[in-house]
Amino acid sequence: MARAGSGSLPRYILQRILLVIPMIWVILTVVFVVLRVAPGDPVSAALGGKLNAQALEQRREALGFNRPLIAQYWDYVSSVMHLDFGTTFSDNQPVLRVIRDNGGATLSLTVAAFVIALVVGIPLGLLAGRFRDSVPDVVIRLFGILSYAAPVFFVGFLLQLYVAGPLGLPTSGDASPITVFQVQPKTHILLLDALLSGNGAAIQDVLKHLVLPATTLGLLICGIFIRLVRVNMLQTMQADYVEAAEARGISSGKVTWRHGFRNALVPVITVVGLQFALLLGGAVLTEPTFNWPGIGSKLVFYINNRDYGAVQGIITIFALAVVLISVIIDIVNALIDPRVRF
C-alpha cells in the first residue's frame, strides 16, 4: 500500500521520460520512411528548374542522396540527436535558423489562441454539462460544433471581411513596418520584445495584429474544449461520490463546484494538452490566411517549392515538440491526480 501523500512522483517522471524514447525513434523512422519512399528525386523536385544536370548531381552527392538508404537513415537520426535538423534546399538555410527566425511568431499565435480557447471554452463546457438540455446548453453545444466545423481559413475570411474594417484591426502580418524597425529582436518573439522595449505604441500595434489571427485559431480549439468538458461534466455528475455527497447534505452549489467541476476538469487537462497537436495543424492554416510570418507560412512556402529538406526538418521538429508536450502533460496530470502515481 502506497504511503499517504505524494506517492512516487519522481519515479513516475523518470518512467515517463524513458517511455518516450522509443516513441521518438518510431516517429523519426516514420517521417524518414514516408518522405523518402517517394519515387522521384527530391533534389530535382526542388531545384530542377534552377540548376543544370551536372550541378544537380553535385548537389545530390553533397547532400548524401547517393548513399545507401540505411546510411541516409542513420545520418538523419544521428544528426537529429545532435539537434541538427538539416538545411533547406531552396534557400540553403539551416532549418534551425528558420525555426528561430519564425518560431516566435508561431509561438505567440498558438499561445494566444490557446488562452482564448481556455478562457472561453472551459467555462462554457462546464455550464453546458451542469445544466443539461437547458437553453444555454443547446446554444453552447451548437456554438461548439459550429466553431469546429468552420475551417480556420473561412473564419479568417469572415473576420477579415466583416470585423476587421469596423474594428479597425489589421489583417496582415504581425506588426507594422515601423514597429518591426523600432523593436529590438532580443528573444525573437515579437510580443515579448515589444513588451521589453516598453514602447507603448509598439505593444499596441503588436497586440492589434494578434487579435484576429489568435481569435480565429482559438475558436477552432474552443469548440473541442466545450465538447470535451461538457461530456466529462455529464459523466462526473452521475458519479457515485456525487450522490454520496448529496446524501451528506452538501449543498447543490458546493457539490457542483467541488465534486463536479474539479473532477470533470482532471481528465480534461490531459486532453487539453493534447490539443497542442491540433493547434500546430491549425497554425499552418491560419498563418497564410493572415500573412502571419510564422513557421506555418514558411512550411507552406517550402511545400509549394517541393523543398524536401525543409519539409523534413520542420516536420521532425514539430513531431518532437508534440511528444515533448505530451510528456509534460502526463507529468502535470500525475501532479494533480494522486491515483496515477503509484
Place this chain on the structure above:
Amino acid sequence: MRRVAAGLLKPFTETAGLARWMLVAGVLLTAVFVVFALFAPWVAPYGFAQTSAHGVAFPKLGHPDSQHWFGTDRLFFDVFSRVIWGARTALEVVVLSIFFCVVIGVPLGLASGYYGGWFDRIVVLVMDAMYAFPSFLLAIVFSFLLTNVYGGSVVAVSLSLTAVYIPQYFRVVRNTTLSAKEATYVEAARAIGATDGRIMRRYLFGNVIQSVPVLGTLNAADAILTLAGLGFLGLGIQSTDAAEWGHDLNRALADAGGGVWWTGLYPGLAIVLLVTGLTLVGEGLNETLNPTLRRRRLLPVVMPGRAAPNLVEEERS
C-alpha cells in the same frame, strides 16, 4: 426485417428532446449534400470549370444575380455550380478514404488484437506514433508525398486521408477485439476446435463492427475539414480537375480585400453545414449508443390517490 428497421429507428424513438432534434437536423443536412453529390450534373446549372454558356462568357467576379445565384469568381467559374460539384468531390474523397480505412484498419486491428505478440506490439507502436502526430501535418506529409507521384487526383488525396485516420480505426477495433476475445463463448468456440479465422469472422467481427459507424461519421466530418485544408494549401485537387471548396476559399481570400464576399462565403458555408450535419449525426448516434449519456424519454409517473388503508386493528401502543 421489422427488427432491423426498429433497430435503425431506435436513435429516434428512444431519445428525448434535444438529442433527437440534433440527430434529425444532422441527417437532413447531410442528406441535402448527399443529394447534391449524387445528382450534381442535374442540380448544378453549369459545369464546375465552365466559363461560358450559350456563347456568352461569364463575368469575372460577377455579383450574384439571376444567372449566377452565387456570383462568379476570378476564373470566370459559376460559384453555385462549384458549390454543388464540390459536394460530389468532398463525398467522393471522404467515402473512398473511409472505405480504405475500414478495409485495411479493421482486419489489421482484428488480427493484431487477436494474435498479439511482437506483430501486435510493432503495429501498435507505429499506429500510436502516427496517432500522436498532429493529424493535419501528417496529412500534409502524405499528400506532399502522394501528389508527387499521382498528382492531385481524388485517389491520391483519399489515400492521404486514409493514412491519417487509419490509426483511429485500428485502435478502436483492436480494443474491442481485446475485450471481446476474453468472452466465454469465444473460449468455448476454441474448445470445440473452431479455427482462428472462423472465430474472428463469426464472433469477433460482429462485436467489433458496431463501433465503426459512429467513428466513421465523426471521421467523415473531420476528413472534410482536412480535405478543405489541403485544398486551401494547394496540396489537393486543382481547380480545373474538380471543384473543391478549400481551394476555392484560397482564391477567395485575395478577393476579400476588394469587398468581394460571395466567392468565399458560399463554399465556406457549404463546408460548415456539411461538417455540422455529419457531426450532429455522429454525436447523436454516440449519445444513443452510449447508455450513460443517453437521455431516455421517461413516461411521467402518475400515482392514483392513496387508497383507503385496508388495515385491521391499526393500533399504536
Place this chain on the structure above:
Amino acid sequence: MAIDVSDRTVAISPGEPVISARDVRVWYGTTRGAIRAVDGVSFDLAPGETLGLVGESGCGKSTLGRGLMGLLPEGAKRDGQVLFRGQDIFSLSAKESYQLRGRELGMIFQEPLTRLNPLMRISQHFEETIKQHEPGLSKDEIRERALEALRLMGIPPTRYRSYPHEFSGGMRQRLMIALALVLRPAFVVADEPTTALDVLVEAQIVQILNDLRRNFQTSLLLITHNVGIVAEACDRVAVMYAGRIVEQGTVAEVFKNPQHPYTRELLRSTISLSTTGLNYIPGAPPDLVDPPDGCRFHPRCPQAMNVCATQNPVNMERPGGGRVECWLLGPDEQVPPGGKQPLKQEELTVADEA
C-alpha cells in the same frame, strides 16, 4: 449472539418513534411505464432500534431506503407520509431536505470505493461535511470531531490525510460509516453495507453497526438480502416482497414463527452448517410495472388460495406481535365463498425461471 426479546420490548419503550412511515410509494418512470418499486409501505422505528429490511434483489428495499433519504433518480416520484420526529420529511422543500441530510439523516452505501471522491483527502471529506452543517466550528474543532469519529471506527489518526484509494475495502467502509455518523444523525439508512466485503470484514462491520445503537442511540434501517446479518444485528425485521412489506416484527418472533409463506421460504433457503440440500423458491419476482392481481406472491406461493389471486391481502397484526398480510391468516369475514380453495397454479415455464 442471542437476542433477549423481553429485554428489547421494555428498552424500546413507546415514546415517540423516530421514523413513522405510512403508505410510502416510490415509483420509477421508464420508457415502458411506471415501475412500482415501493407500493404502500408502512413501518415505525424507535430511537436506538435497528430494523432489518430483507428481501430478494429487486423487491424494492434499496428504493425504499433511497426514497426516505430523497435520493431518487430523475423521473421517479414518491408519495406518502414519513414523520421524522413528528415532521413530514416528504413535504419539505429542497433546501430543508438538504439541511436534514447528513445532520439528522445519514446514509451508508454499498460500495465504498466509488462513494468517495478520489481527488479529495479523507480530511477534506470530513471538513466539507462538518462545515456544511456546523459552519461556526474552528478548524481544530473540526479536526477533533473527525478524528474521534475515525477512532471509534478503529482508524488511526495517521491516515487522516490519505486518499481513498490508499485504504483496503473494509477500512473504506468504516470510513464511510464514520463520515455518515460524524454529526450523530438520529436515523441512518445502511444500504447493503457488507455485500461488497468479504466475510471476515463483514463480521467487523456488523459489530460496528451493533455498537451503534448502544453508543449513539442511532436508529438504523439495515437493508440487506442476507438473513444471517439480520439475525445478528437487528432488533426487528421487515420482510419485503415486490414493493410491499409482507411481514414485520421482532427478529426473534419472526424467525421463530414466520407467518407469511414467503418469510418461511426465505428462511428455509438460508444456508447453515446443517444444510444438506439446497432450497429455493421457484419462479422469479413479478414485473413491477404490471404487478399481478391480488397478493403479489401468489404465483409462487405453495399455499396459494383462490382469493389470493383476486384480492389484496389485508394488513393485520400477527400473533406474537408485529404485522403481516396474508389470506392464510384471514380475516375470514372478508374472504368470498370458495376463496379458501387452493389455487390451481399454472406450470411455471422454464422461461419464468430465467
